[in-house]
Amino acid sequence: MHCRLLAGAIACSLAIPSVGWSYDFAIDVRTVGQGYQVRGYAPDGRNQLLSRRRLTQYLNLNVYDIEPARWKDPTGGRNNLFVDVSLRFDSDFGGYLLGRPRGDDEIRELKQDQVDVLYAFVGGRGVAGRLDFQLGRQIHFDQVDFYSFDGGDAILRVHGPLYAEAFAGTEVRGELPLASPVFELDGTSAGSRDPATRPDQARQLRPLVGGALALDGDGDGDGAGRFAARLAYRRVWSATAQPLPGEPATGVNDEKLALTGSAAWRDRVFATFGVRYNLLVAAFDDQQIAVRVRVAARQWLSAEQAYLAPTFDGDSIWNIFSSGAYRDLRIGYEAGLAPGVRAHARAFLRLFSATPGETVAGQDLGAAAPGGRLAGGGSAGADLRRARVFVRADGYFDDGYGGRKLGSDLSARYALRPGTWEAEWRLTGFFWRSDQQPATNRGVVFGVQVGSRYQLAQGMRLHFLAEDNAGTFYRAQARALALIEVDASL
């Protein structure tokens, strides 16, 4: 009965005359082949190189101008409807996967074949001059957040520079069909087999709701603003899988309040800040403030202070274990030294704060721990760009907590036939030393890369790259990459 009704409804809808309209679309197709070796350890402790072969196919589709002709705005700023889709097919084979955990222990990112819908939604911009919306799988990010969900998002221009946003859906998780785990909250593992970790919980859907209020001094949100601020709230929860007596029916996986903002004084001084309060642990877990000053026409001086405390999925016990945080002070300088010549220098200092119970019998265990409480380092480099040549050199040195690293990188690109054929090279060398590991705790690596990019036709490019590395742990480690890219707008 239901089938007949459905068939009848479809037939009626097809029979009703309708106004047709045209639309345009852009397709970006990329095929990436990679073969490389991953350094690992055999069960007897010997160094070994695991061969990995990957073939990845991307398909990005953007359909636009699908709004009816009568909705179209001559300035292009209103009533835009579009569809945006990104699909990825990733096949992984070679020796690397032969010994991977299987069955219950299988880890999503070590599957032989993965099909991911990275995002797929229908969207609207400037609907009636006031509303932006997206419906489907979508990715959102701002200064202190990065998340993905299946659902709907709507941003309404309330009045003047005031915007209101609301969104709802379910969190994108690796356990969902056609989903990548990158956007999932960290802290739990679907590959866990210990019943105490509640692996069944990984299969539960996680509803997500949130909203935001934003003040955007540039009106259209297109960059001309002198000030902007956004207060956002997000909550993710899930029902308890197979609850035991006395267990709660639901639990919160994520609940955050974030305030971000920016301001500018003329075109010389720019400031931005972001602060995030995690209601799950009743603490601020991310704070950033940065100032950037244009000291001359093409010279920038920047300073940044950041605070970061690791937090996890509400189902993870690590929210309890983790009680530390670090503060960073970063400074940087960038300059255009001459036409086509740029240089930069950056430095950071990190201080890990003391955690409760760190001082025992008057001894500061945090300072005495391997690596101490401090880390710092810096990098400097320059690049030269000419009509046919691009050369870049970088050097870096970090020390303190985490270990020491010292290295440099020299890369170059030369247009053999401008606009058609380019050759590229890269030389890398670095030394590192662990502050903690007693075994294989230091090493030196030298690497060389040679590549070429060739434009086969308009919007069609071919890219080859070969790499070889030698160092403390092996004489040779090879890598090859081939990429073909087709970009078409119709």
Place this chain on the structure above:
Amino acid sequence: MNRVGRWARAWVALAAVVVAGAVAAGAGLARAHGEAARGPSPLIYPRQSIPLRFDHAAHLARGGTTCEGCHAAATTSTAAADDLMPGEGACRSCHAIDRTQPLKVIAGKPPARCDACHVQAQVQVPAQVQVQGLAQGGEGGSGAIGAAGGGGDLPRVVVPRPNIKFNHQLHAARGVGCEVCHTQVARQALATEADLPRMALCLGCHGGGPKQPTARCGACHLTLPDGRLRVNLAVGGPLATAITGQLAPSGSLRGFDAHTATFRTDHKTAGRDQAYCLTCHRRSECLDCHNGVVRPLDIHPSDYVTLHAPDARRNTPDCSSCHRNQTFCVGCHQRAGVAADPSGGLPGRRPQNPFGTGTGVKSFHPPAWARDATGAVLTAPRASSHSMQAKRNIRTCVSCHREETCLECHSTDPTRGANVTPHGPGFADSSRCRALSRSNRRACLKCHSVGATELDCR
């Protein structure tokens, strides 16, 4: 702490010296090409060649001369590509030009000699050749834009098509006078591309507010069919060779959006507004790195697998911006033999990997990490024990371990053994305990049993 303080002071002093030196050196070098830096972007206004002698200030000071008097097409032009340079005909209304008499002089009248306006005609004798050249080039101002034309010996005016949209007619109709945008022209001689309006001036009106003209980037910048800005621009110019360039934010809008040499590794602040990024970029470009399958070579150098350990411990760059510990890191570490194998974490099972804390033939962690020399579980923190690292930076731990590893010793389940509390002093009375217990007690129940008084933070 003294050691920490000395370290910090040394670092700050060194950093200050390096940055001060770099600023000083950079300032000197940058000043050397200051003129170039002050000019407009050649991507928007490609370099022009105007081999003419002309004085806007003198003409306007004479009275009766208006902008529209010479640039007649300006008020009806609807595209920035329109040729608005006055032709010879416009000059003839005052200058008694006679191409057959290139050296013509009329006392008391505006000059009529060719070299009065044409710069390279000043040392000329073969007038016939020049006249021939002019005749071939016609009168049409800059003529075919960017083309050499048949200018004979006289260099031609070349005003390449600007890579921008502009509607003079619309602005004129709304009462925007020429001087509002061409601010300096009335006070100077020859006007060049350096006198064309910059974005900051446009944004003085185009604020995007409810009663202001639009601030949408695509309203002025050239766009692709899908609405994104066209960033690969052809730059014509006086030179015969065509050059292409890439349009990128200079930082004049938001500061942090300047696409400097380090932008690819440090764009978190600029990326706070994805709508702004999507003005030029595809959404998929974010995921090429942030959920990619190809290692970005300029972010992770060759053989980064070997180097990544210090970076991961320091979380610099922030690993979580592209990777998830419990899938990406654990998966690779298990496969590479540097993490506890899946079976090792189960009660009663020992890890089999070479770096395991039990039967492993190599030791990843230092002695007295979790157990003392006798094999007994450590119950009090030590400087070298794992609790210091876990409390400070548990992300490093969970790149190899899963929750069951912690439960081995930290569970209150008597069948598991040690029952060592991971909670620091004062945890039971803390807001953190209450918030976690209230929000999601499932996590607490991984270690505690249902009904335990600890669940109520007592």
